[in-house]
Structure formats: C-alpha cells, structure tokens
Amino acid sequence: MKTFLTMKQLGAGLLGRGGRWLALAACGLFLASCGEEPAKTPGGAAAEAGGGAKKKQIVVGFSQIGAESGWRTANTESIQSEAKKRGIKLLFSDAQGKQENQINALRSFIAQGVDVIAFSPVIVSGWEPVLQEIKKAGIPVVLTDRAVDAKDDTLYATFIGSDFIEEGHRAGEWLAKATGGKAVIAELVGTPGAAPAIDRKKGFEEVLAKNPGMKIIKSQSGDFNRTKGKEVMEAFLKSPEAKQITALYAHNDDMALGAIQAIEEAGLKPGKDIVVVSIDGVRGAFQAMADGKLNCTVECNPLIGPQLFDAVEALLAKKTLPKRTGVMESVYEQSQAKEALPNRKY
Numbered sequence: 001m002k003t004f005l006t007m008k009q010l011g012a013g014l015l016g017r018g019g020r021w022l023a024l025a026a027c028g029l030f031l032a033s034c035g036e037e038p039a040k041t042p043g044g045a046a047a048e049a050g051g052g053a054k055k056k057q058i059v060v061g062f063s064q065i066g067a068e069s070g071w072r073t074a075n076t077e078s079i080q081s082e083a084k085k086r087g088i089k090l091l092f093s094d095a096q097g098k099q100e101n102q103i104n105a106l107r108s109f110i111a112q113g114v115d116v117i118a119f120s121p122v123i124v125s126g127w128e129p130v131l132q133e134i135k136k137a138g139i140p141v142v143l144t145d146r147a148v149d150a151k152d153d154t155l156y157a158t159f160i161g162s163d164f165i166e167e168g169h170r171a172g173e174w175l176a177k178a179t180g181g182k183a184v185i186a187e188l189v190g191t192p193g194a195a196p197a198i199d200r201k202k203g204f205e206e207v208l209a210k211n212p213g214m215k216i217i218k219s220q221s222g223d224f225n226r227t228k229g230k231e232v233m234e235a236f237l238k239s240p241e242a243k244q245i246t247a248l249y250a251h252n253d254d255m256a257l258g259a260i261q262a263i264e265e266a267g268l269k270p271g272k273d274i275v276v277v278s279i280d281g282v283r284g285a286f287q288a289m290a291d292g293k294l295n296c297t298v299e300c301n302p303l304i305g306p307q308l309f310d311a312v313e314a315l316l317a318k319k320t321l322p323k324r325t326g327v328m329e330s331v332y333e334q335s336q337a338k339e340a341l342p343n344r345k346y
C-alpha cells in the first residue's frame, strides 16, 4: 500500500483550479494518517505550562454540510469526538446540504461571539459576503474538507483537506493501468458546484487527455449519495450507449455502491463486466472490494478532527498557519481489501 503525499505537494505547492490553492508550507504541514494524532502545537503546551491558571473554555462554531455519505458521517464523528476530548465547546450545525443554512449558521456563530468559526463549504461560490462579516467581527475562520473560490485569501486562516485534483489523477491513473488505457467510461459526478466534484473531474480528465483509448460517454451527478448513484446508473444502463460501457468512475464510494446494486440488477457483474473505481475509502468500499464488486478506491481521509483543533489552538495562540494543510492518503485495490478491512477507522 503506497502512501501518497508527493514531494511535489510538500515542496512546491498544490495548485488547483485558477491557483486557488496556495503553496503548501512543508514546515506547517500537519501529517495525520488515519487516526494518528499530530503532536500538539507548542502553544498548547505553553498554555498548559501557564501555572495552571484556569483557561477560558474555547468555543468553536462548526457548520457541517449534512450527512449525505459514510465519509461525511465519519468526518462529523472525528470533529465532535476531538472537540470533546480537548474540552472545547462545539456549536455544531448540520445544513442538510443547503448553502443558505450554512450561511445562517455562520451568522449565528458571529452573534454568539465564538472564538473560531470552521466549516465545510457545500459549494465553492457565494461565501465572500458572510466571510467579510466574520472578518469584521474579528473571528478567525478555518475551512475544512472543501475550499471556497475566494479572491481575498485573508478571509480564512487555513484550509485543511485533500487535494481533489490529485485524487482524480490517482483514479484515472489506476484505471489506465488496470485497463491498458482502453475504457469506455460512465461517470457519477458529485454535488454540482462542490470543490471535490469540480476537481475530481478535472484531475481524471487530465489523465484521459494522455490516454486516447479512454473516454467518458456518460456523465451525471449522483450528488454524492447512494440512492441517487443507483438511480443514475440505472438510467445509464437503460441508455442506447449502455452496451459500450466498460468502466465506472464514481466521485465517491457511496454513489459507487449504489451503482454496483444497479449493475447487478441489470444482470451484469460489477468489478468484472464493468470495472469500478471510486474515491473516499469508506469501510463499505473495502467490503465491496473484498466481494470482488469494486476494483479500486482512492482514499480521502475524513478524520481531520485532530488537525482542525490543532489549527484552532494555534490560531488562538496567535500562531500563523500555512494557507493549506494536507492529509495523508493512499490508493487501495481488491488485493489489499481483506487485510486492510479490519483496521479501517471509517
């Protein structure tokens, strides 16, 4: 099992669309593989050494997208359990996938005078006004998981999350290797306008541009959820092009698992008649690989609770953070599934 975080990412920088990412400062990179906790920030230690003076409880407002996938559930659990472990008061809001609910929650955090605001933006656009209001209130912002398209990068202190373009590259490269560069592909896209959907598509298509024998003939959003992934795959398999499809690229495991059901119900063998590659690395994907129905999952680590609260504590200790903090991730295929399954933390 190879663990990725190439020297390119460590050193030069992670440039996604339009240079939105900023250079990744290797020194500031908090490496958190699944569940390992990075060392506490010196500020935390110094604060503890402050002669035991009673510290005011830190209050963090967190706006979560929703509970659309196994990945999201694990992400929420990591954040809530880490806050509890550190004695941090977490005001947690679930937006049920709606940007307006997130914006309302962020405004309520301002009104409650929290110490830090953190959120996972459901889509990349439409955040500047509320981020300006938060900046005016003097509250630092940590973006987790997904990024925003903001020209003014002083509107947030740091972004903690994966490089989705790289994940798209890894999925495409794996498929090119597995099929000898010959595949007629159906694609299940994530939530329209979401950073992972935009960038996973971009990364995958960059690989296809180097492999003329691979092409996408069907592409539609399954909104990162299993039910919709199944419905869209059913429609693909009823379309005139159905018989041409030799591979499925799903932007997350939940949509892939729904599609696998649809492939079986259509009398085909997922993992054989249609090669399936997806992203996240949730436990259900490892089970599907062990059952021979999924061929590859590109890990996208949701367990960023420790990194989030390291960043919170560093910000409150007036430390500067890199604009982007990466996470450790790998690529898994069927041959590794059985052995890896018992150790999966999400």
Ligand code: GZL
Binding pocket: 068, 069, 070, 071, 072, 145, 146, 161, 162, 196, 224, 251, 252, 253, 254, 279, 280, 300
């Ligand atoms: C990725 C995350 C995506 C996951 C999906 O960081 O934003 O959203 O890939 C989740 O499973 O719904």
